[in-house]
Amino acid sequence: MDSQKKIMNEPQAMWLIIITLMVINFIFYKFRIGGPDMLTLVGDLFPVISSLFAVGALIRITFYLKTWDLTKTAWLLLAFGIFCWFLGECSFAVTELALGRTPGVPSLADGFWLCGIFPIITALILFIYGYQRTGFLIGHTSKYIFVISAIAMLEIVLIARIGMPILYTPNLSVLEKVVSLVYPALDMVILMLVFFLVLITSVLGKGLLSKPWKFLVIGFALIAVADILYSFYNWLGAYSTGSYIDMMWNSGYLFIALSAFYQKDLMEKY
Numbered sequence: 622m623d624s625q626k627k628i629m630n631e632p633q634a635m636w637l638i639i640i641t642l643m644v645i646n647f648i649f650y651k652f653r654i655g656g657p658d659m660l661t662l663v664g665d666l667f668p669v670i671s672s673l674f675a676v677g678a679l680i681r682i683t684f685y686l687k688t689w690d691l692t693k694t695a696w697l698l699l700a701f702g703i704f705c706w707f708l709g710e711c712s713f714a715v716t717e718l719a720l721g722r723t724p725g726v727p728s729l730a731d732g733f734w735l736c737g738i739f740p741i742i743t744a745l746i747l748f749i750y751g752y753q754r755t756g757f758l759i760g761h762t763s764k765y766i767f768v769i770s771a772i773a774m775l776e777i778v779l780i781a782r783i784g785m786p787i788l789y790t791p792n793l794s795v796l797e798k799v800v801s802l803v804y805p806a807l808d809m810v811i812l813m814l815v816f817f818l819v820l821i822t823s824v825l826g827k828g829l830l831s832k833p834w835k836f837l838v839i840g841f842a843l844i845a846v847a848d849i850l851y852s853f854y855n856w857l858g859a860y861s862t863g864s865y866i867d868m869m870w871n872s873g874y875l876f877i878a879l880s881a882f883y884q885k886d887l888m889e890k891y
Contacts, residue, residue, distance in 0.1 A: 819838055
């Protein structure tokens, strides 16, 4: 009974961690406690801590699954992708804190972040394929067409409002332009796939089955918006570590960790 109670309380404990870290994060960013140096330290370490939470939660799910099948492969790929993002956060932090300079675009951190996107996309495709292969009801096709259309329209707006000005900036190299724009484009692909998972699992109602994917959507949505804002403000030369954009990245990682806790809870019950 104690073990079961502990398992049931894990998502609640993760909620407490999310709220605590975000309140601390907000206090530092709002009141600039400790001055610029402390703000840089907090701004660099919080993404490392938050992404580490996500990596740990996803690896825990992977090792919980005993049979090496499609599902375990998908969770492993998702964990590996977030681990690459964790390495990107570490690289960014080391460059700022140890070397005393803010990484440009592209940087080693960008390499880690971009490398992580592809296993994440592959993992989400495997999740969707796994549901489809088992004959899981997917609901009305119109819902998926709506999601694809909405994401496509959002992508068009982003290209028109952010992408085109960056493309026509003469003082940016081709590589800088590509790296700045690839984040929003691939983030939209991730969002579309995660929304598909929510739609598939929501067929069975609003219970525990769809909850992990809903929080995964929230996590990736926060990261996607942060990536878009970062590309825009970095192009303007207005981005600096310790901004509210960083809070979106941090909370995104933590919501991804929360989704893994709910998935563990789901596996324990079914």
